[in-house]
Amino acid sequence: MSEHASEEPPIRLRPLGATGLDVAELALGTWGLSGDGYGPVSNRDAEAIIRRAVELGVTLFETSDAYGKGATESLLGRLLEPYPHTQIATRHGVDRSEKPPRKRFDPAYLEKCLNRTLERLRRPVVDVYLLHNPREETLRNGELRAWLRGLKASGKVRCWGVSVGNAEGGYAALEAEAEVIELAYNAFHSADLANLGAAIAEARAGVLAHSVLAYGLLAGLWPVTKTFPEGDHRRLRWIDAEEISTRIRQLDALRTLQVGDAFSLRGVAVRFVLSNHLVSAAVLGPRSVLQLEQLVREAGKGPPYLDEERLAALPVKLAEVGIRGW
Numbered sequence: 001m002s003e004h005a006s007e008e009p010p011i012r013l014r015p016l017g018a019t020g021l022d023v024a025e026l027a028l029g030t031w032g033l034s035g036d037g038y039g040p041v042s043n044r045d046a047e048a049i050i051r052r053a054v055e056l057g058v059t060l061f062e063t064s065d066a067y068g069k070g071a072t073e074s075l076l077g078r079l080l081e082p083y084p085h086t087q088i089a090t091r092h093g094v095d096r097s098e099k100p101p102r103k104r105f106d107p108a109y110l111e112k113c114l115n116r117t118l119e120r121l122r123r124p125v126v127d128v129y130l131l132h133n134p135r136e137e138t139l140r141n142g143e144l145r146a147w148l149r150g151l152k153a154s155g156k157v158r159c160w161g162v163s164v165g166n167a168e169g170g171y172a173a174l175e176a177e178a179e180v181i182e183l184a185y186n187a188f189h190s191a192d193l194a195n196l197g198a199a200i201a202e203a204r205a206g207v208l209a210h211s212v213l214a215y216g217l218l219a220g221l222w223p224v225t226k227t228f229p230e231g232d233h234r235r236l237r238w239i240d241a242e243e244i245s246t247r248i249r250q251l252d253a254l255r256t257l258q259v260g261d262a263f264s265l266r267g268v269a270v271r272f273v274l275s276n277h278l279v280s281a282a283v284l285g286p287r288s289v290l291q292l293e294q295l296v297r298e299a300g301k302g303p304p305y306l307d308e309e310r311l312a313a314l315p316v317k318l319a320e321v322g323i324r325g326w
């Protein structure tokens with residue numbers, strides 16, 4: 001595997017807020033490779049996807065110490081060891097040794113997890129260290145704040161941030177001086193980033209956008225009768241068949257952006273995310289090399305990613321299909 005061993009131009013870099021790091025605007029997320037979220041994936045396939053991502057110019061790899069109970073971090077550590085230019089973002093704060101797993105953000109626990117993560121990643125420093133969805137009051141805890149303030153000086157972390165579940169969590173994170181915010185952001189779910197936009201711009205925080213395909217929905221390839229197998233988180237998320245078929249019909253609003261070189265709906269979905277200048281990287285979730293290559297090829301090579309007039313008209317189109325306050 002060689003760095004950028006591709007006929008394609010490398011993926012564009014963007015600054016990760018004011019952290020001083022630049023990241024390729026397409027990052028590889030590894031939840032789907034861990035077997036935890038979408039059902040089993042062979043080690044061979046997971047390895048092939050990570051290797052191909054490096055070849056294509058992905059620099060940032062997003063993971064969590066919870067994925068595969070640490071196995072996904074170990075996999076990244078092993079495969080990325082020969083590529084010191086690559087960066088790893090990982091998330092802590094879920095204690096899976098407890099049943100049921102519980103959120104934990106006490107510094108003694110986090111410090112222990114961070115040391116284990118560094119061993120698994122085979123690196124002296126985590127590039128982007130994220131707390132996984134802490135409650136707002138947790139982020140106001142003085143002991144945690146003091147620990148976070150000392151993190152960069154410890155040399156174990158290049159920058160830190162918070163993965164948030166909504167805009168309120170984002171405000172609490174920015175108030176705690178997080179340098180990076182990770183959140184769900186896609187064409188059907190954009191209100192949180194829109195709400196936080198001014199505060200993120202003022203803080204000059206980096207933004208990692210995940211779930212850019214709304215768990216695959218926005219690729220536009222599902223039949224209205226789509227079902228999910230046991231072990232796939234979407235089986236529990238979309239229990240109601242009526243809801244899925246409604247969602248699939250709502251994709252017509254997004255299809256209005258399918259023009260020119262934005263020929264595929266999944267490409268439109270990724271381009272929608274990249275069109276937002278606040279976004280540092282779209283964290284992709286391919287589950288095969290083919291899916292990865294499709295996403296990278298169809299994401300566009302620079303602005304404007306989408307027809308600007310049609311993009312401006314998207315809120316009206318979404319409202320017409322029943323998606324408001326997006």
Ligand SMILES: NC(=O)c1ccc[n+]([C@@H]2O[C@H](COP(=O)([O-])OP(=O)(O)OC[C@H]3O[C@@H](n4cnc5c(N)ncnc54)[C@H](OP(=O)(O)O)[C@@H]3O)[C@@H](O)[C@H]2O)c1
Nearest residue numbers: 029030031032163210211212213214215216219285291294
């Ligand atoms: N910080 C956090 O709390 C957080 C939360 C969620 C996700 N993430 C990160 O973000 C990454 C991606 O997010 P996500 O898994 O939530 O959602 P996503 O990227 O919106 O959706 C992933 C799904 O999209 C489908 N897909 C991917 N590439 C495709 C292609 N080329 N054509 C058609 N369908 C395609 C696959 O579905 P099929 O399997 O059906 O093919 C895949 O399982 C995760 O791996 C994870 O690392 C972070």
